[in-house]
Amino acid sequence: MVTTRLDPIDRKILSELQADGRMTNVELAKRVGISAPPCLRRVRALEEAGLIGGYHADVNARELGFEVQVFAMVGLESQAEVELSAFEDQCRSWPLVRECHMLNGEVDFILKCVSPDLSTFQSFLTSELLTTPNVASVKTSLVIRGAKDEPGVPFDVLEERLQREA
Numbered sequence: 001m002v003t004t005r006l007d008p009i010d011r012k013i014l015s016e017l018q019a020d021g022r023m024t025n026v027e028l029a030k031r032v033g034i035s036a037p038p039c040l041r042r043v044r045a046l047e048e049a050g051l052i053g054g055y056h057a058d059v060n061a062r063e064l065g066f067e068v069q070v071f072a073m074v075g076l077e078s079q080a081e082v083e084l085s086a087f088e089d090q091c092r093s094w095p096l097v098r099e100c101h102m103l104n105g106e107v108d109f110i111l112k113c114v115s116p117d118l119s120t121f122q123s124f125l126t127s128e129l130l131t132t133p134n135v136a137s138v139k140t141s142l143v144i145r146g147a148k149d150e151p152g153v154p155f156d157v158l159e160e161r162l163q164r165e166a
Contacts, residue, residue, distance in 0.1 A: 009034060013042055014051060015155035021055040052061075058151070060113050069143040070116040072129065073107040077136040084108070090132055096124050107139070118142075 005015075011066035013031045016023070023031075061069070076083060084102065091100040091111060099112035111129075115121035129138055154155045 018152040074109040075137040
């Protein structure tokens with residue numbers, strides 16, 4: 001498990017950057033209790049190891065005019081790997097699809113979509129998603145409101161588990 005290779009300082013760095021990826025290296029070093037040069041080396045090592053995949057702004061979709069958020073549950077006719085990959089590639093090309101996850105169970109994929117309005121989403125649904133090769137069914141659910149949207153992982157849960165294992 002990768003967490004066994006991370007020391008408490010590395011985990012604290014990840015936790016702090018997950019909460020605020022814009023802080024300076026000096027501030028990060030202060031928060032984790034080390035000096036700036038080794039902190040920067042650790043951050044670069046975490047990036048190179050793939051534990052930090054990027055830095056992003058948390059933009060307000062509604063304030064930017066994307067009033068509609070929809071989850072689309074997609075069933076495919078065939079679950080052959082070539083078909084699954086083709087659908088994933090197609091999802092990457094659709095700007096309205098912000099997340100695509102393959103599932104185990106009744107549906108094959110769940111898509112998180114945003115749209116400026118319902119008619120734009122409906123047009124995407126009927127002219128693109130439903131006409132995609134291998135798509136057998138689509139069920140959609142319109143988001144009324146969000147109650148929680150936390151990025152990343154709960155580091156406090158990770159730390160508790162590591163304490164129990166120690």
